[in-house]
Amino acid sequence: MAAAFFTLPGRWRLVKTLRLVQNLPAVKLHLSGVAMIATEAEFEKAKNKLKTLKNDPGNEVKLRIYALFKQATEGPCNSPKPSMLDFVNKAKWDAWNSLGKIPKEEARQKYVDLIETLVSPEVPTQSEATIADVKSSFQTISVTSENNITTILLNRPAKKNAISVLMYEEIMKALEQAAKDDSTLTVMTGSGDYYCSGNDLSNFTDIGPEGVEQKSKNSGELLKRYVSHYIDFPKPLIGVINGPAVGVAVTILGLFDAVYATDKATFHAPFSQLGQSPEGCSSYTFPKIMGTSKANEILLFNKKLTAAQACELGLVTEVFPDSTFQKEVWKKLHAYAKLPKNSLAFSKQLIRGVEKEKLHAVNAQECERLVERWLSEECMNAIMGFFEKKSKL
Known part of the structure; x- marks a missing residue:
């Protein structure tokens, strides 16, 4: 899923959203003082929503999505660091490694929150804009x-x-x-x-x-x-x-x-x-x-x-x-x-x-x-x- 997402066309859309999510903090819903963590079902639903995204949110956001997905499914970065010449995989490795020891559950919640932000309609269409x-x-x-x-x-x-x-x-x-x-x-x-x-x-x-x-x-x-x-x-x-x-x-x-x-x-x-x-x-x-x-x-x-x-x-x-x-x-x-x-x-x-x-x-x-x-x-x-x-x- 994550690798395929890097081929989405339309690289100059949804940038308002990009700014909002580049430094997106973890969002936790609280009920009676207990933090709610996204379930596996919600995680799977977010993955499916990502497939419906028509516009490319930009490379920084895609790297964030990739990193959170890897952290949520495999845990902290455990693969060798790619060479400097391998620009794409080096950028992906850096994004994943930057999450440190964030628990899988927390990464899953951040992933779900990020996808929800991306699929929410934020920018008016050209026909609606003055x-x-x-x-x-x-x-x-x-x-x-x-x-x-x-x-x-x-x-x-x-x-x-x-x-x-x-x-x-x-x-x-x-x-x-x-x-x-x-x-x-x-x-x-x-x-x-x-x-x-x-x-x-x-x-x-x-x-x-x-x-x-x-x-x-x-x-x-x-x-x-x-x-x-x-x-x-x-x-x-x-x-x-x-x-x-x-x-x-x-x-x-x-x-x-x-x-x-x-x-x-x-x-x-x-x-x-x-x-x-x-x-x-x-x-x-x-x-x-x-x-x-x-x-x-x-x-x-x-x-x-x-x-x-x-x-x-x-x-x-x-x-x-x-x-x-x-x-x-x-x-x-x-x-x-x-x-x-x-x-x-x-x-x-x-x-x-x-x-x-x-x-x-x-x-x-x-x-x-x-x-x-x-x-x-x-x-x-x-x-x-x-x-x-x-x-x-």
Whole structure:
């Protein structure tokens, strides 16, 4: 049952539920002071309910389900730890092992409670949702529109706004909506201390049953679509960089129309360190913006820039003291938003139109190269080394 469940399609649904259950505590019903534990019959019923789930609740929840099922049926983890290269079984082993010595009965109750939460209807269907409902239905970002400005807020502060597969999809959806709404400007910023820490680590470990090669191809296509949304975005797009930016959060800035940063922000694209190659059209935009030698320091040799350095090189438009950053930037943005909307949009499209075809070609080439890199032994060893280093911290 548990292994088969890992093949469910529809990976970007029921994420509201995901958040509720990632750290789900044991739920015990009390009657006359005695804790009620799920019976074997209730456990079997929950297993059958799981089979009726139409949408994929996400990998973290599936790992939780797997771990609780194993704990409830076999007890504490008793199998050898898989190798680092066996990403899927390593993730499953870690999830099971993390339950420690929780008794079978308690794991059974947690399993039943989790399945009940998943099968409960929590999210309205698209036909029932209003435009406002759609905007509020995002799980990894927050989208608001007021005073002629649509703001896309990266909203995973506990993960330093790392971009998961779900977040990639939601940002693309938000950009599509913003392109069609009545706003004059679109602003992207982050919640918490980070702007964005780049790719979520689960993007690399979640191989799935399709295998590494197909996973790499799928990831390449996802990245290609993601970057294309920035290339084709028809309105002024402004980055408000509230903290450190890493990886794709940095490289994509070359496609923004203006970038404002706090003096506490840093910019780091450690591609060669991870055995990878540039993306976000940065192999074209960075040399164009700052010159080849300066771009090489960043894209080839992993140089981390301060906000002041990024501004000096032309990647950032203006830097503000952190204490007054939000006040000064939004004062500027509200002034921009009062400018004639169509004039801004048409002017942006003229500027972008000159090289749009070139940018799409660069994006395709970068993604093709990245797929090759992800499948290389060099890249695999670099990523494994990174994970090993992280596990020791």
